[in-house]
Each structure stands twice: as structure tokens, then as C-alpha cells.
Amino acid sequence: METWVKICRVADIPRLGARVVKSARGDIAVFRTANDEIFALMDRCPHKAGPLSQGIVHGKRVTCPLHNWVLELADGNALAPDVGCAPTVGAKIDEEDVYLDMPAARTTPVAAE
Numbered sequence: 001m002e003t004w005v006k007i008c009r010v011a012d013i014p015r016l017g018a019r020v021v022k023s024a025r026g027d028i029a030v031f032r033t034a035n036d037e038i039f040a041l042m043d044r045c046p047h048k049a050g051p052l053s054q055g056i057v058h059g060k061r062v063t064c065p066l067h068n069w070v071l072e073l074a075d076g077n078a079l080a081p082d083v084g085c086a087p088t089v090g091a092k093i094d095e096e097d098v099y100l101d102m103p104a105a106r107t108t109p110v111a112a113e
């Protein structure tokens, strides 16, 4: 089940930049490409937890500011030869508003095993 939460307007995120959204799971980096597409990844590089939100967006990729790993925004995967993945967060635009799929906002209790 998706739980869409309105975050901000598209214009609130700098082109080729990012905005950080706090969540119960940790910070989420919400990126805006040159073509005004929106992607969201957990704001922790899979290498050594660098802040991806401070990286450089190019095309549909972001370069981590710490050691220059390049990650695909769509799936969070690092480009070879590096290996790793930043978890993705669902993101969509509806009438210039940005929404994130925030599972932590769900109110349905998780069944104990």
C-alpha cells in the first residue's frame, strides 16, 4: 500500500539539486533533474554514508560528494566498478506538488511474528 505525503512544490527543489526530507527511517534526498523529473533516495551513500543530497545531479544520476561514486537516481544502484545501492523512495508529481511514498507515516500496525 502506498502512502503519499505532500512534501513541497517542484519549484522548491533547485534544478540539478536536492532537498532533504526527514522521515522516521532517516533523511530522504529528493532530487530534481534538469528536465524537472523528481527522484528520491535515502540520503546515505552505500559507500560510506555520504550525504547524497549534497551531490551533483547530472542526467538521471547523482555523484556522491565524498568519493565520487555515481548512483542511478531511478534505482539507487552504483555504477560499476562500484557496487552498492541506496534505497529508493517512491516520488511523484501531481499538479506541481511533490509527493513521497512515506511508509513510516502509515498508521497500520505491523503484525508481530
Ligand code: FES
Pocket (backbone or CB within 6 Å): 045, 046, 047, 048, 049, 050, 064, 065, 066, 067, 068, 069
Ligand atoms: S561515501 Fe559516497 S562515494 Fe564514498
